[in-house]
Each structure stands twice: as C-alpha cells, then as structure tokens.
Amino acid sequence: MTRDGQGLELGNADARAVAALDFVTQEWLGFGKRFADFIAAADREEKCLMLPLVAASLVLTMYSPEGQAAATRYLARAQRLTAGAGARERAWLGAIEWWVEGDTDRSLQQFRRIVAEWPRDLLAGKLAQLLAFNRGEAETLLEVGEKLLAGNPDNRFVWGMYAFGLEECNRLDEAEAAARKGLALDRNDPWAHHAIAHCLEARGRMLEGVAFLHSVSDTWAECNSFMQTHNWWHLALFLIDLDRTGEALALYDERVWGVWKEFCEDQANAVSLLARLELRGVDVGARWADLATYLKPRLNEHLSAFHDVHYLYGLARAGERGAVTEMLASLEDRAARARPFERETWADCVVPLAHGLAAHASGDMAAAARLLGQAMPHLRTLGGSIAQRALFGAIHLDALTRAGWNDAALAILQADERERPGVAATKRALADVYRKVGRTEQALAAEYQAERLARQYRAAHGRTGEAA
Known part of the structure; x- marks a missing residue:
C-alpha cells in the first residue's frame, strides 16, 4: 500500500x-x-x-x-x-x-x-x-491530545492541540508551557497562540495577553476567517478588561466582523463581542441590525447548539421579535427530538438558556435570572471553550444584579475576583453590590482597588503605546 x-x-x-x-x-x-x-x-x-x-x-x-x-x-x-x-x-x-x-x-x-x-x-x-x-x-479533548503527542512529539501542531486540552481542563501552567514549546519549534502556529491567549485570559493577565497577541499577529494574515477573527476576538477580550473598550469596538469593526459574514464561527465571535461590550456599558449603535441580517436565515438549522444560542441572542438584541419567537419554538421542537446522548444539551441547557437570553434582551431581568440560572448547571454540555461560555455567565450575572438578586450576584462576583483579581470592572461591580447590601466599608475598599488597577492600566498603556 x-x-x-x-x-x-x-x-x-x-x-x-x-x-x-x-x-x-x-x-x-x-x-x-x-x-x-x-x-x-x-x-x-x-x-x-x-x-x-x-x-x-x-x-x-x-x-x-x-x-x-x-x-x-x-x-x-x-x-x-x-x-x-x-x-x-x-x-x-x-x-x-x-x-x-x-x-x-x-x-x-x-x-x-x-x-x-x-x-x-x-x-x-x-x-x-x-x-x-x-x-x-474537556477530558476527551486532553486524552486525544496526549495520544497525539505520544505519537508525534516533534510536530509543532500537536503541541498546540495538547495545550488546548490542558487549558480546558484548567491545567493552565502546563498548557501554557506546552503551547510555548510548540512555538519554539515554529512561531507560526495560530492554535498555539490561541491556547496561550486562553491561559492568560483565565489568569487575568491582560497586559501580557495584549503584548503577546500583538507580537504574533503578523502570522495570521494567511489564516482562514475563523482563526483570524477569533484570535483578534481574544485580543478584544483583553482590551475590554483593561477598560480600553473603544479599541475593542474598533477591533470588532476592523478585524472581527466582516471577513466572512456568512460563516457561523465569525457570527458567533461577533455576537459574543458585541454582547460583552454592551455589558460594559458601550453603545454599539446599529451593529446588531447589520449582524441580524446574516442570522435570520439560520433560525431552524440546529446543527450546533453552541451557535444556535448565539444566533438567538444576536436576533434578540437586534429587536427581531418575530424571528426570536420562531426560533424559540424551533429550539423547543429540536429539544423534543433530541437523542439520549444530547438530551441534556438541548432540553436542560439550550431551551432555558435561549428563553433566558431572550428575556434579558427584552429587559425582563427577573425572568432572565431565573431561566439562565436553570441552564447554568448544564452549560458545559453546550460546547465551546470556557472563555466562550463565560459570556452566558456574564449575562446571567447582569440579570441577577439588575433584578436585585444581590446575594447570588455577590457570590459569583467574589468567585470571579478570586480567579482574576486584576480586573477593575469586577471590583466596580463588587462595590455596587456591596453598597446595595449595606456593606459600605467593603464597597469603598473595592472602589479604591478598582481605581488603583485602572491607573496601573493607563500607566502601562502609556509606557508601551500599544495600538489595537
């Protein structure tokens, strides 16, 4: 042979x-x-x-x-x-x-x-x-990576594949080391860049993330639209957490949306980035309406649960009520037809998640908090990465906060702060909730920490002169 x-x-x-x-x-x-x-x-x-x-x-x-x-x-x-x-x-x-x-x-x-x-x-x-x-x-992702590495230890691509499995299993130090070993073989591996971005984002190492992605972005020109837009999307996440939302919005316009508007992965990146910017108080203008033009044809596809909920939220934020109603009914029908291995995904996660996202977009925060809360224990089965699924946790947190479910919001924010202590926006959100529950001293301390972090961001940006 x-x-x-x-x-x-x-x-x-x-x-x-x-x-x-x-x-x-x-x-x-x-x-x-x-x-x-x-x-x-x-x-x-x-x-x-x-x-x-x-x-x-x-x-x-x-x-x-x-x-x-x-x-x-x-x-x-x-x-x-x-x-x-x-x-x-x-x-x-x-x-x-x-x-x-x-x-x-x-x-x-x-x-x-x-x-x-x-x-x-x-x-x-x-x-x-x-x-x-x-x-x-995630465990299967890693298991496959381990087998590939054992059979191909000198292959640069395999190190990135192995690294991403480690990252999704929260073995962040090992993941970053593996990805960097692949880049030592050849720096032109966008998946290894992507794995490192995930590791830095998970630790809240935003300044390092911006510097690293800028340092390798020259290699992405020959990548397909997903890898181009997704690595720029990762850079935008770092910028948002550094309070540089104007630069992140410019990245949306220049790098994240517009390469292949008909492609599902590019659409998911766009929905996710606009949503995250809005959660930080950014007015995104007419961008939802433009995006919805490409989402409307996908109401009844249901080829990917992960993509479906992005489509649904994008349509809801664009005010496409008829399309949202039709898609919610279609998702319920898809859940009713789910095979045993996918029932948790469609019935326990997608249906309440989609209804919760629609409620959030329409301003019904109590319903959004309740429905999204039902979906959260099953969110892993939706697929996507930890960083991508974090969008739905952020929307849930926003609903809890705006619905006045302060104790639940506080528990989430405190966990977020422990994981990523260097994010000023988390400190500000904590200060708001502390004040609502009468914990004034802790609110003042969180506000002080947020302002100190913001000054550090501005000083670091001024020293490096980085451009998005």
Missing part, C-alpha cells in the same frame, strides 16, 4: 492523492484558507477513499445546510470507493457515516479509536478534538 507523509497506509492512492492529503493536513492544522485546491482534487478523485471522506469532514465543520448537503454527496462517493481500503480508512468511513446521520457521539468514539490505534493520524485527532469540544468534553 501507498503511505502518506505521516506514514499512514492509503488504499488505491496515487502520487496526486497523497499530495492532496498531505497538503490538506498541513492546511487544516495550520488554519489555512487554501482549501479550494483540495476540494477540487477530492472532486476529481475516482479511486482513493480518503479524499471524499476528508472533504466530507471539512464541509461538515461549516455547520450549515449547504455543508451538510455537500457532506452527504461526498459520503455517497466514498461508499463507492471501498475496494482495497485498509482498516483505518474503513474506520474513517464509519465515523463520517455517523456524523452525517447526526450521531456525533458514535462519530466521536470512532475517531477516538482511530487515534488510539493510529496516533499518527493527525486529522482524525483534530476531528476527535473538535467533536469533543462541541460536547464540552
């Missing part, structure tokens, strides 16, 4: 098929944007099973009806090319069949088995991590 660049056997593969698979592996792991060449090769392929299978997995990650339809076509072609395929390729076929059918649980387990038996299969590892990430399974 022919072997690819990772030493993996390929059935019925000529030199062009091997070159195409090697190319797409590097492009995918590096978050490149030159996938059209691979898709063209997959469309021409008439013998090698792996090309249409990889093409199917690529379009499935678009989380769109068009991607789903294309994946179905690629799968049908792959099913006609099984003669001469090896065990690994047949395992891939099963994984893609289950994914297309919507059984992402069985697909994930199949990709995990592939990685366990063939740890040199980096694309199988990437897809296993993606499916685990979408289910909020």
